[in-house]
Amino acid sequence: MLNMKNFVFYDLETTGVDKEKDYIIQFAAIKVDENLNIIDEKNLYIQPEGSYTISIQAYMKHHISPQFLADKPYFFQVADEILEFMNGCNVVTYNGCNFDIPFLEIELKRCGKSFDFLHTDCYDAFIEEKRRNGISLENTFKRYEGKTMVEAGLNAHDALSDVKATLAVFKAQQKVKPYGPEKMYGEDNFIVQSEFNGVPQPVFNVGKYRELPLSYIASIDPGYLSWCVNKGNFMESTKEFIKQYITE
Numbered sequence: 182m183l184n185m186k187n188f189v190f191y192d193l194e195t196t197g198v199d200k201e202k203d204y205i206i207q208f209a210a211i212k213v214d215e216n217l218n219i220i221d222e223k224n225l226y227i228q229p230e231g232s233y234t235i236s237i238q239a240y241m242k243h244h245i246s247p248q249f250l251a252d253k254p255y256f257f258q259v260a261d262e263i264l265e266f267m268n269g270c271n272v273v274t275y276n277g278c279n280f281d282i283p284f285l286e287i288e289l290k291r292c293g294k295s296f297d298f299l300h301t302d303c304y305d306a307f308i309e310e311k312r313r314n315g316i317s318l319e320n321t322f323k324r325y326e327g328k329t330m331v332e333a334g335l336n337a338h339d340a341l342s343d344v345k346a347t348l349a350v351f352k353a354q355q356k357v358k359p360y361g362p363e364k365m366y367g368e369d370n371f372i373v374q375s376e377f378n379g380v381p382q383p384v385f386n387v388g389k390y391r392e393l394p395l396s397y398i399a400s401i402d403p404g405y406l407s408w409c410v411n412k413g414n415f416m417e418s419t420k421e422f423i424k425q426y427i428t429e
Contacts, residue, residue: 204229209340276307302362325353367419
């Protein structure tokens with residue numbers, strides 16, 4: 182069942198894929214009502230502060246250049262605008278639990294701000310589609326809409342076009358089989374909910390204990406959990422969740 186409130190669909194383009202070192206250069210979002218009708222949209226291009234580079238892989242994906250961004254605002258200048266647009270809404274992304282959510286949260290924290298993703302219903306059309314079919318946004322869109330994104334007037338890997346495609350996929354998914362938000366234990370999504378021996382449990386999504394429950398790791402290697410909290414490259418929200426499995 183859907184939570185009957187407004188939804189914000191958003192997508193990012195970035196200088197690269199390293200959440201700690203790269204930067205957001207495009208934020209695109211659509212706001213829809215509880216019936217999934219568009220009521221507002223936002224498309225912001227953002228210039229990173231200081232010296233930066235856009236990786237070749239990223240540029241070949243979105244074709245945004247430093248020259249294009251030269252007169253665009255810095256992130257701290259649009260952060261409040263983004264937060265105001267998202268305030269009070271459910272969030273929908275395509276692979277956002279792994280990428281767009283932690284990336285945006287880290288960028289917000291750089292300027293002393295945050296969005297409470299952990300207490301927001303966050304839907305991920307990619308995760309749900311992967312459960313059902315395991316294919317890309319372009320192919321997913323074509324299967325649901327009966328035409329390619331290009332035929333529909335959308336350009337794959339442009340953030341605003343991707344958001345509109347995600348909205349079309351999300352509408353179709355909810356019509357075929359309604360689904361709820363993802364269970365999140367931290368903004369970096371290093372811990373996810375998965376069935377283990379038939380029981381839904383929080384499990385690691387990375388590392389040597391990938392796909393194993395934290396409760397099981399606590400019983401066989403509690404030192405690993407301590408390492409995760411004290412030295413691991415996890416966001417603070419994830420470390421706080423792990424702490425409850427550590428017994429002194």
